[in-house]
Amino acid sequence: MVADPSVSRRDALRAAAIGGTALLLGVNLRSASIAAISGGASATFAPDAFIRITSDGRATLIMPQTEMGQGIYTALSMLIAEELDLPLDEVTLEEAPANDKLYGNPIFKVQATGGSTSVRGYWLPLRTVGASARAMLVSAAARRWRVDPSTCRTEAGEVIHDASGRRSSYGPLAAAAMRETPPSAPQLKRLEDFRLIGRSHRRLDTRPKTDGSLRYGIDAMPEGVRFASLACAPVLGGRVERVDDSQARALPGVRQIIVLNDIVAVVADTSWGAMRALAAIDIKWRDGEFGSLSTETLREALIEAGRADGNVAVDTGASSKLSGEGVISEFYDLPLLAHAPMEPMNCTVHVTAERCEVWVGTQVMTMTQRAAAEEAGLPPEKVVVHNHLIGGGFGRRLEVDGVRKAVRIARHVDGPVKVVWSREEDIARAPYRSLYGSWMRARLEDGRPVAWGHKVAGPTVVGRWLPPAFDGKVDNDAVDGAAETPYDLPASYVTWVRHEPKGIATAFWRGVGPNMNVFATESFVDRVAHEAGRSPLDLRRSMIGKHLRARAVLDMAAEKAGWNDPLPHRQGRGISLQFAFGTYLCTIAEVAVDEDGAVKVLRMTTAVDCGTPVNPDGIVSQIQGGIIFGLSAALHGRITISNGRTEQSNFHDYRVLRMNETPRIEVHVIRNAEPPGGIGEPGTVSVQAAVANAIYAATGVHLTRMPIDQSLLAKGARA
Amino acid sequence: MFEISINGNRRQAQVDGDTPLLWVLRDVLGLTGTKFGCGIAQCGACTVHVDGSPVRSCRLPVSAVGARSITTIEGIGASPIGAKVQKAWLDLEVIQCGYCQSGQIMSAVALLEGNSNPDDEAIDAAMSGNICRCGTYVRIREGIKRAANGG
Incomplete structure (x- = not known):
């Protein structure tokens, strides 16, 4: 069950957590402070920042990562419960409070959920937490029973001493276990002893999502809350020039009209009242330097930037071999995209002179806290962030632009205010997935590439978002999926050109860097196959060399998709093979293209090896959903700009996949004992090349841009 | 008022x-x-x-x-078909972020109230007005069929 996020509980938790043991950092922080707190809570076993077991047996697990649909609450709980032998059916889950030291993502070192890092990062730390707590409970029981701890075992929330037949559930041991010393290197289970990991477990967050009882950020209702709607400058860097709000003021339920530099907001008794009044305000904007920006100028600037050599990510002696006779080349590029999560951006804020309280669903707790503190003019410790389960993240809620705006508005409001973005505002004034370009080159000898070149141009989102993770030379995310491919290439030359598009704010978007790189690499492999007169499957097999896990997913996908089965005229299959986020994945798309060029995706078959599966059904779910997210981008996704303004506004002109367009999707999970790889993003990444290659096979037209341009595919049209 | x-x-x-x-x-x-x-x-x-x-x-x-x-979604579990759909959604792990699922469940229940055994075409017609960004359509389709077949 997901905990009711009540303030008092949260504060208690925070107090306990701060005094807890930070096993993650390998530092024992159990200090006087926890002893002081535990005066009132001495019957609680709280060995670290993640586990609380009270004497009545209630178990609470603290979730350091944000649940946004990816199933992370379930997977992380399974890691702890596996080693602790804790039954998961009755646990309570709570969101961790803002605290990078205790809850920083082991990969990012800050409290952030993204990049398909959660299970990868917490695989050992949370199992260690569980094993350590288990050892302390066992020690406490053994001491009480005067037996050797090594003669005790644990099962389903109990310590058991078989020889004497004694057993105790964890609750009655809670207080005594708290006095035990945590083991310095607790023994982790062997893979073959797992009881939870590797078996599909029901999700722990979904029941309150079936009856409307789960409260997302947008459902926060602090006492006395009012509702705000906002209009932001339609052009980045634009300002309010003048406002005529005479009509809006006369409307019922309107409380306040707030005009800031670049924002106009209405506060009213209902969200509807605020939206209606906002629409009645005549706002004249001053556009600033980007008032003539367009998609075309943005793309030209990208291509111009691509003339530079770029910074070298990989050079294994290919650069001199990538020009002249025998070299083929191609340019691939991707458009701007909005995230458009189903829960529109929103943030509820209450600012007073001493304190700021924020209710929001965010992928970045501490960044949210700091952003709110800056805007409220308060120190971060005066900002309380109530995180909520998220109604869709996809990278959008790794950004805190919305939190900043909401706090700026809330500073002018007496009492709590819930700021809700209209869908139009959500789509048209958002940070976007950047446009990217990839320049591919290959020298072919005997029908296979002997030299491989990939130059990718795009912004560094990491460099802005997490500066310490960017060395100033090569952004590892921007070259992910390019620098390391599933192939044994005799010689490679991979470079990155940093290009920050002007007039656009850029953000991570599900699939991040590999979206561009895998699209370009895998499309170009098919182009090479075409040039060499080889089948895309055979060419890939010949290029894989030592990458046996890549071969396994390729072969399984080919077999399950019926690669060799004949297809009707203007139908085709296309492969995309990738290694990214620590996961090997191959998707084969099957499409039909009609005489007018309309594309119907019939079937998607994926084989995935993400190492040791934690919650196998969760993996299947993430791939199914990831593929649908990718299909939205491949078939429909495009944000275009004219006169500095976004031309799309809502789901009628920023289309996403619907039920009637959804193909058959089959997912095959290959199990092994490798450490887990990421799973939220790989499915999305595989779609564009798989579909483009299937279209190539069906029509002979090699698409180099997304989304799919149907006009290039009509019978008789030439690319 | x-x-x-x-x-x-x-x-x-x-x-x-x-x-x-x-x-x-x-x-x-x-x-x-x-x-x-x-x-x-x-x-x-x-x-x-x-x-x-x-x-x-x-x-x-x-x-x-x-x-x-x-x-509304808060009351739909009181009807037998509503309860069946909610159960099928949990049994098949349809839900991811869940934000759209109130609407998905309401549309699915309305479909099943009028058609006790919908085929794929009927499901497409009834459900294509409900967007899911997490991409749970495959399981929504299965969930409707599961609920139709007794849950």
Whole structure:
């Protein structure tokens, strides 16, 4: 069950957590402070920042990562419960409070959920937490029973001493276990002893999502809350020039009209009242330097930037071999995209002179806290962030632009205010997935590439978002999926050109860097196959060399998709093979293209090896959903700009996949004992090349841009 | 002042008659299970039943409700088909972020109320107005079939 996020509980938790043991950092922080707190809570076993077991047996697990649909609450709980032998059916889950030291993502070192890092990062730390707590409970029981701890075992929330037949559930041991010393290197289970990991477990967050009882950020209702709607400058860097709000003021339920530099907001008794009044305000904007920006100028600037050599990510002696006779080349590029999560951006804020309280669903707790503190003019410790389960993240809620705006508005409001973005505002004034370009080159000898070149141009989102993770030379995310491919290439030359598009704010978007790189690499492999007169499957097999896990997913996908089965005229299959986020994945798309060029995706078959599966059904779910997210981008996704303004506004002109367009999707999970790889993003990444290659096979037209341009595919049209 | 019947209860709301039912439910009555997604009846997140038929509450002025009875996600479990759909959703792990699922469940229940054994075409017709960004369509389809076959 997901905990009711009540303030008092949260504060208690925070107090306990701060005094807890930070096993993650390998530092024992159990200090006087926890002893002081535990005066009132001495019957609680709280060995670290993640586990609380009270004497009545209630178990609470603290979730350091944000649940946004990816199933992370379930997977992380399974890691702890596996080693602790804790039954998961009755646990309570709570969101961790803002605290990078205790809850920083082991990969990012800050409290952030993204990049398909959660299970990868917490695989050992949370199992260690569980094993350590288990050892302390066992020690406490053994001491009480005067037996050797090594003669005790644990099962389903109990310590058991078989020889004497004694057993105790964890609750009655809670207080005594708290006095035990945590083991310095607790023994982790062997893979073959797992009881939870590797078996599909029901999700722990979904029941309150079936009856409307789960409260997302947008459902926060602090006492006395009012509702705000906002209009932001339609052009980045634009300002309010003048406002005529005479009509809006006369409307019922309107409380306040707030005009800031670049924002106009209405506060009213209902969200509807605020939206209606906002629409009645005549706002004249001053556009600033980007008032003539367009998609075309943005793309030209990208291509111009691509003339530079770029910074070298990989050079294994290919650069001199990538020009002249025998070299083929191609340019691939991707458009701007909005995230458009189903829960529109929103943030509820209450600012007073001493304190700021924020209710929001965010992928970045501490960044949210700091952003709110800056805007409220308060120190971060005066900002309380109530995180909520998220109604869709996809990278959008790794950004805190919305939190900043909401706090700026809330500073002018007496009492709590819930700021809700209209869908139009959500789509048209958002940070976007950047446009990217990839320049591919290959020298072919005997029908296979002997030299491989990939130059990718795009912004560094990491460099802005997490500066310490960017060395100033090569952004590892921007070259992910390019620098390391599933192939044994005799010689490679991979470079990155940093290009920050002007007039656009850029953000991570599900699939991040590999979206561009895998699209370009895998499309170009098919182009090479075409040039060499080889089948895309055979060419890939010949290029894989030592990458046996890549071969396994390729072969399984080919077999399950019926690669060799004949297809009707203007139908085709296309492969995309990738290694990214620590996961090997191959998707084969099957499409039909009609005489007018309309594309119907019939079937998607994926084989995935993400190492040791934690919650196998969760993996299947993430791939199914990831593929649908990718299909939205491949078939429909495009944000275009004219006169500095976004031309799309809502789901009628920023289309996403619907039920009637959804193909058959089959997912095959290959199990092994490798450490887990990421799973939220790989499915999305595989779609564009798989579909483009299937279209190539069906029509002979090699698409180099997304989304799919149907006009290039009509019978008789030439690319 | 409007008096409307929601999940079998009479509720009163002191709002402008133009106010869409969605915002009366959410902001005035505190029934936040019905979700705002687009405001223009394009996404289905705000689907409720009006006398058993699925309606996008973001475009239904409260003044137009009249004496008809409203069922929301908070009340749908009281009907046998509603309970079956909720159970199928859990059994098949349909849900990811869950934000659209109030609307998905309301549309699915309305479909099954009128068609006890819908084929793929009927499912497409009834469900294509409900967007899911997490991409749970494959399992929604399975969930409807599971609920139709007795849960």
